[in-house]
Amino acid sequence: MKLISIVVPCYNEQEVFAETYKRLTATFSQLDPSKYQYEIIFVNDGSRDNTLEQIKGVIAMDSRVKGINFSRNFGHQIAITAGLDNCQGAAAVVIDADLQDPPAVILQMIEKWEEGFDVVYGKRMERAGESTFKLLTAKWFYRFINRLSDVDIPLDTGDFRLMDRNALNQFLSMRESYRFVRGMVAWIGFNQISVEYDREVRFAGSTKYPLKKMLRLASDAILSFSTTPLKVASFVGFITSIIAFVGIVYSLYMRLFTDNFVEGWTLLMISILLIGGIILLVLGIIGEYVGRIYGEIKKRPLYIIKDKIGYE
Ligand code: UDP
Ligand code: MG
Numbered sequence: 001m002k003l004i005s006i007v008v009p010c011y012n013e014q015e016v017f018a019e020t021y022k023r024l025t026a027t028f029s030q031l032d033p034s035k036y037q038y039e040i041i042f043v044n045d046g047s048r049d050n051t052l053e054q055i056k057g058v059i060a061m062d063s064r065v066k067g068i069n070f071s072r073n074f075g076h077q078i079a080i081t082a083g084l085d086n087c088q089g090a091a092a093v094v095i096d097a098d099l100q101d102p103p104a105v106i107l108q109m110i111e112k113w114e115e116g117f118d119v120v121y122g123k124r125m126e127r128a129g130e131s132t133f134k135l136l137t138a139k140w141f142y143r144f145i146n147r148l149s150d151v152d153i154p155l156d157t158g159d160f161r162l163m164d165r166n167a168l169n170q171f172l173s174m175r176e177s178y179r180f181v182r183g184m185v186a187w188i189g190f191n192q193i194s195v196e197y198d199r200e201v202r203f204a205g206s207t208k209y210p211l212k213k214m215l216r217l218a219s220d221a222i223l224s225f226s227t228t229p230l231k232v233a234s235f236v237g238f239i240t241s242i243i244a245f246v247g248i249v250y251s252l253y254m255r256l257f258t259d260n261f262v263e264g265w266t267l268l269m270i271s272i273l274l275i276g277g278i279i280l281l282v283l284g285i286i287g288e289y290v291g292r293i294y295g296e297i298k299k300r301p302l303y304i305i306k307d308k309i310g311y312e
Contacts, residue, residue, distance in 0.1 A: 004028075004038045004110065005092040007083030009076050013097040014050040015204035020097050021058050021065075027103040031110070040065045042097075043083045046073030059310040067309035074303045075213070077179040077220075080159055082303050085172060086311075093162045094181075099203035101160040108195045109162040118190035121154060121161035121182075122197050129201030134214075141218055145183075149225035153186045154194060161185065177295055177302060180221040187225075223288055230289060233282040240278045247271045 006024060010017065021040070028038045042055045044067060055067045068082050080094050091113050095101050101122060109120040127135060142155045159181055163171065170188045186192070209217075222229065247267060 001034075002036050002091070003089045004031075004036055005084075005087035005089030006038060006040045006106070007043065007080060007087060007092060007094045008040065008097050009043045009045055009079035009083065009094075010047060010051050010055070010097045011045040011073060011076070011079070011208045012047045012049045012051060013205060013208075014047075014054060016098050016202070017051055017054045019203055020099055023099060023103045024095075025062075027106060030107060036110075038064060039087065039089065041068060041083045041087055042066070043068045043079040044070060045075070045079040046070050056309060063310070066311055069306045069309065071304040071306040076159075076208070077181050077217070078303050080181055081172075081179060082305065084163075084168060086308070090165050091162055092165075092168055094159050096158075096160065098205065100199050100201070101158070102197060102200060105160070105195060105197045106162070112193055112195060113162055113164060116191065117193045118164040118167040119161060119185060119188075119192040121157045121185070121192065121194050123154065123194040124156045124158065124199045125196050126198040128199060130199075137214070141221075145221050145225065148222060148228040149183070151183055151187045151225055153183050153225070154192075157182055157194070164190075166190075175302065176224065177300065178220045178224050178292055179302075180217065180224055183221055183225045219288070223292055227289075229285050233285045236278055237282050240275055244271060244275060 008020065008024075013020070024040055028036075031038070042058075042065065044052045044055055052067075052069060055065075055069075059065045059067055066086070068086055070079070070082070074082075084092055084094070091110070093106050093109060095103065095106070105122055109122070112120040130138075139156070142153065146153055146155070161182075163185070167185075167188060167190045170190075171185055174184055174188075176184075251268070
């Protein structure tokens with residue numbers, strides 16, 4: 001008998017919650033109960049709506065369901081981590097609460113897992129109902145991050161994936177606070193394979209990833225998986241130093257060997273502004289890394305659980 005854990009991060013998902021629970025249990029009723037058992041872990045990521053009450057309601061009726069209730073909103077990637085920290089399964093599946101990732105795909109993932117793969121991730125073929133902006137930025141972003149970093153993060157994947165216990169334990173041993181889960185899973189290696197699926201429209205409710213959260217995820221990804229921006233910073237600094245050197249020689253020449261040295265004023269202004277701007281840019285990039293080093297070095301817990309529901 002194998003236990004499969006399903007981790008579902010939930011943030012203000014009252015509109016979809018009941019349907020999500022229904023579809024997940026319907027999917028798992030198709031599994032042979034003599035071979036598999038399952039548990040569903042809903043992580044309430046500081047929802048301000050009725051999500052927590054709904055989770056509690058389901059737990060009261062179904063002993064296979066458990067709940068982790070955060071003390072505040074910690075974000076999607078942390079919610080996933082908390083669910084995985086608190087699951088028992090021989091394999092664990094992460095799925096969004098909004099039914100964009102069809103639960104039926106989990107059955108295909110389990111098949112691949114039985115074939116011996118350690119990580120089975122969902123690869124999105126079609127993405128229905130997303131804005132052109134999101135599709136384009138996502139497409140561009142995954143290609144960009146792969147260019148920058150040494151880790152090959154599979155293209156067009158999200159956090160919908162199954163992990164074998166061994167791979168999962170390796171993942172959970174990584175306690176960094178700036179987490180880009182799909183990159184970290186790619187980093188651990190093992191036998192990974194994709195299952196292709198079409199991403200559907202959100203069943204109900206609205207996206208919990210406004211532009212601000214998307215940008216934060218993107219910068220966490222780039223800064224934690226690559227030091228290329230730092231190299232760009234030094235490169236830009238190097239080029240400007242050369243330009244500045246040429247400028248200095250030129251100004252000196254004008255001053256010493258000609259009479260019209262006031263004319264260099266334009267060039268002077270331009271170079272001051274240019275160099276000032278580039279220094280700020282480079283400092284900013286370095287500052288991003290320093291800020292993250294500071295964040296990691298505080299060694300705070302990744303999340304705070306207010307209460308656990310349905311755990312003995
Ligand atoms: N989510 C979360 N905490 C957050 C934001 C989102 O737990 O701060 C959850 C959300 O409930 C959903 C999943 O993360 O289950 C993905 O969010 P969403 O579907 O809104 O993102 P999108 O699919 O629009 O990128
Ligand atoms: Mg979604």
